[in-house]
Amino acid sequence: MAKYVKASDSIIEVVNDQGKKLKVTERAYNIVYKGKGFKPVNEVSNKAQDPNTSEVDYFTLSAEELQEIKNDDLKAFLDKEGISYKSSDNKDDLIKLITGE
Structure with missing residues (x-):
């Protein structure tokens, strides 16, 4: 049985490796999207050469x-x-x- 940890329900923007962006709650990110390879947009933009583009x-x-x-x-x-x-x-x-x- 999965053990769920309560997370705040603020909305964050996440992106996957193909550049698909979604707006999800932090809870949904932690439970579903994190395991599917999505990352918060601010993490991705720190790694990108040009933070204004989210293209892969x-x-x-x-x-x-x-x-x-x-x-x-x-x-x-x-x-x-x-x-x-x-x-x-x-x-x-x-x-x-x-x-x-």
Whole structure:
């Protein structure tokens, strides 16, 4: 049986590795989201090079981590970086462009 510790119910903003942001209570963060890899936004911005952007640099992710990201997001990242790709490219092709394989 799980043991729950009472946490304050203030609202915090959390973000996962893919950059998805959510507003949750501290209690929900501690019980649910922390175990799923979410982190408070202020922790993430301290580690980021530019604290004004919350975008993930896909160049730093492994091929396995990139498999979790939607094709549309991969294509948007490639567009932003100015890397060309074919519209018929599948996820593996897009990941190879990002990882440089």
